[in-house]
Amino acid sequence: MSQLKKNVTTTTRRVSINAESSVASSLLLNHQGKLWIEHAGERYLLRRTSNNRLILTK
Template sequence: MNQIKKAVTSSPRRVSINAESRVTSALLLNHEGKLWIEHAGERYLLRRTSNNRLILTK
């Protein structure tokens, strides 16, 4: 199964992160409720479920 890679069109933003930082899932997830994350050479998918929960899969 081929995966289509979509280019990110928005410009990168710099933010200051600390132990108290919070961000809403709406800012992270695309219109399909998904976000691909690369960590230590592995790729993970964070997605919103139909029950409005978040699940992270490898």
């Protein structure tokens, strides 16, 4: 019996950040327009709304 292997390709993006930096949301959000953020032991969801706005929820 043969075992199927799924090839997964990951892409790493490196961004230099300073006090005046900005990062395009397209670099942060996945294809569904979402990014999970962990802060101080809590999880937050940053997502793009249907009106193309960003909302952060706990």
